[in-house]
Amino acid sequence: MEKEYIHIILADDDEDDRLFFTDAFEELKINTKVNTFNDGVELMDYLNHDDAILPNVLFLDLNMPKKNGIECLHEIKQNEKFNDIAIAIFSTSSSEEHIEETFVSGANIYIKKPSDFATLKKVLSDVVTINWQYHTSGLNKDNFLLRL
């Protein structure tokens, strides 16, 4: 019962990154179901659908065509239906100012995109494990901020 699936969504326009991402999750011990989308428009179309299965964690790439990660983040934060989703931002930038701004806008997790597969796996495992603790231990999600 406690080992129910953790639903994960990634929106990223880079095909290689999406592949790395799904591969990394397949190698983790934690039971996850991963869905990917190619850009922000596709993602929001899916989420806004009435019977969409909402993810436990949503990973957003910052630079996407049509609708970027920050635009998605703002849209998601405006809709109460999405309150339970933990939002992780994937970015290549590590400017302190930018990171803080993203957190202020409502992101829970900020990840500097790792350059190698082993680090990516470790990072994703950390995210999912900590999110799991928030999910199962009734921790205050408003205080959920994590930078990796």
Added chain:
Amino acid sequence: MGIILLLLQLLKPKSEAMKIFIKFDFNAVCRKVLEDKLIKHHIKHRILGFGEVEILEKIDTANFAEFANELKEYGIDIIENQKTILVQKIKDTIIEMIHNPELVNVKSSVYLAEKLSHSYGYLSNLFSDVTYTSIENYIILQKIEHAKQLIVSSDLSLTEIAFQLNYSSVAHLSTQFKNVTGITPSAFQRIITKRREIANKK
């Protein structure tokens, strides 16, 4: 089933009394009961094999408790749940320790083992199995969560918070805070304050 047969026998004239013999397939009986109950409670599931059921979606706790109770009448117990209950007790005990100033100095392994009447090794393995994290990490996470709560909701200084949570120094708390969350306590405070300002403007 046995009772109904008996009644029929009593209703019949004595001369027609008869005895029948029944053969059971226990696996089939259990499976049928389980399946009926799962369907009755609208639980989306997959029966994986004998004694293992996968629940495919989140279910309401009250509904699940009722489901578990009804199975009990048939002598069917949910085993994993016993483990979950113990894990919950471990978590509750940890939180109690962190929030109680008198317990904050007590060694957690000793206290947990004593309070829950299991060896620490057993508790520790069980905990890792179910929660994907270790008791040690969970304690740190909970302490940091408590520190966060105090940062945003009390007037205590970081030094006072460090003292209350039994850290040897404010630097120790800051370092652990940064290790767990990736950000410093002051950045955390700044972000939460800004978020509140934005929310208040709306």
